[in-house]
Amino acid sequence: MNPRRTPRSGSAEELLNTLQSLTARARQEVELHQARVELAQALQREMLPASLPTLPGLQSAARYAPARHGLDIGGDWYDGFPLPDGALGFAIGDVQGHDVEAAAFMGQIRIAMRAIAATASDPGDVMARTNDLLLSVDSALFATCTFLRLDPRTWELHSARAGHVACVWGTVDGLSGITEDPGGLPLGIAAGEHYPVTRRTLDTAGTLVLLTDGVVEGPSLLIEDGLDRVRRLVGAHSGASAEELADEVLGAAEFTGHEDDAAVLVLRHEAARRPR
Template identity: 60%
Template sequence: MSRTRPPDDGDELLARLGALTAQARERAVLQRSQVELAIALQRGMLPRDLPSADGFHLAVRYAPATHGLSVGGDWYDAFRLPDGRIAMSIGDVQGHNIEAAAFMGQVRAGLRALASVTGDPGDLLARTNELLLSLGSDLFATCTFLRLDPATGVLESARAGHIPCVWATADGRSGIADNDGGGPPLGILPGIQYPVTRYVLTTGGVFVLVTDGVVEGPSMHVDEGLDQVVRLAGIAAVAGLDAAALAAAVIKGAERVGHSDDAAVLVIGHDAVRGPRTQP
């Protein structure tokens, strides 16, 4: 015997589908608003101007995540210290949401505030690590902090779980500055000491700092990505390209990694004629 559906069942089903569609639309709008807020928060906390010194130039490039509703917590920063040296940082917060963007702001603000107390990169990362632990957040951040002395060309660097820097000199040598070993990311373990490594940025030389979105993704292993940056830095140093041109080339190369993550690049270039220097 056939069973017939009451005539109002179809109307009820359509009404339920309509309600679910409206709820999904509202959630999508809310999520999109959160992403837009996080991106605005990120951009608002990145520095508008970069410090400069005779013969040294900084250049940055930043590409926010553009896939779906993801938003990351990458940042870069550069500012002058009280003693005239230039501080630089680059980093990446775990997570892809508005909380990650807000935590990024806390890390960046903490680094700036503590830099007025100590400019030593290792001590600064150790103090920032303790500060973040005191906040009780579940998030953590990788970071590289550098201090440049324009009078000597000396770069002091400390890393907290971050991608190592890349260097290149005008005489055709280039490589990855990974001999410091670094330490764990910020906000995970208390009582960590971060070793400091010193380099000298020679005439025509460059240092390149990146976040992992530049060198690692579904289509590229991190080693391959870093090798790509090494090649670009080597070409730029030998050809005498400025820091801005190199930063643009590195961020363009990030398209090959197949990622949906943020990508940030910071380049330090030395274009003045100075006396002999010890090579990195």
Template identity: 60%
Template sequence: MPRKPVTDDGDELLARLRSLTAQARERAALQRSHVELAIALQRGMLPRDLPTAPGIRLAVRYLPACHGLDVGGDWYDAFLLPDGRIGLSIGDVQGHNIEAAAFMGQVRAGLRALATVTSDPGELLGRTNDLLLSLGSELFATCTFLRLDPSAGVLESARAGHLPFVWATADGRSGLAEGESGPPLGVGPRAEYPVARNRLAVGGVVVLLTDGVVEGPAMTAEEGLDQVVRLAARAAVAGLEADALAGAVVKGAEHVGHEDDAAVLVVGYDRLPPNPPRPP
């Protein structure tokens, strides 16, 4: 008596595996395209050129996060204000995905646009906060905005939940910026952002950074900031160029223990008095 053909379970299993593999490849390709788009957004939103002014040296470093398929939303920016002063910003958007990268672009564009209305750091952050709330996003961002007067060496700053910047002088003094911080941008209405005013010393440096440079599983934010303070102090005393200092600071991101966005913006000040005394 002839037997009925038996279904080949092995062939059926192989067919299912091929189907699952194809689906996994499609999902991976889609995720990779999201990452590539997010990185393109990041690069497109960051400034290609930095403003110049007598006595001012600006330098930047930016390492985008690429941990697995995650991409962050850190940024830096530097641009001329209508009155000839320089606006500087650095910040970090919550999350690591394409939405964070897009939100970063909105924050940076909002700061630039509103800076044509007011460049007062506290008022500017307040207006930007209101703008982001009106967009209805669930994301938020930390940020520092500085207004620099190159001719007088006066630096005005306000923070929205962001790390304090580091400063150092050529005579060996160094530390973290003092002053209160307001809440992150996009968290709640009617936020206030206190303004701190400082004067740059000739030969001094200011270092703005995001937490990916100084904080991670292998290092607390306090330890990381202390490391940057010491590095900035040595650089100022030695007269190190702003670009070299920016490179040294961002290299410290390798020691924090994770792969996060790392953004660094260094300001060097070497302006001489308008009428320096003549040698005898």
């Protein structure tokens, strides 16, 4: 049986050098972490629109929270833009994955959808042509999306959905609900996919909330429960502005466990003007 060896104690100078080395390494890791966070936030800011269109009787607001509190670049996005005929286009979507490739694919979808929507007035056609264009670039990624087209003259809203989470609606008198619009497959999966269009007239003043699943689904929350939470929020804040409601809805993402990035797009509208 060998006698136990007594570990040698380092000198005070060796211990100090080791401590300085560990401190320097920790500082570098903190700086690298902060650089990654700032890069993710900067890239996401550049990918998302600087502003959203508004018009008399319509407020629009959006919010975005990065995945894992800024550590990853996410593929969630929202968009809003005027169309050549005077209508407004709004979109929200979610690309599979959380990396630079997902962010780049998200940028491709935004650009493609804007370009196609400028020449195609039917949201189902916009979605189908965007889908086929994305398939032509031969990417392994796919994305869910909802696209809306609002005519400010008639207050008619036409929408199409590609595998995306349902919208939440509310009225000024506190009623609220979850849409059950039909839809097609996510973008980038199958060529020739058909996307049915839902048509509605905004004849009651209220709010439409578009969101990604990072707001309503996660390790701590089923998507049905998350959507119902947002529905109750919308009903309880019927008098809030679009900006205030966007903050409230994004806050609901904290109940999911927040492992995914999250996006919210709020449209607060007046009722359609009836002809006299």
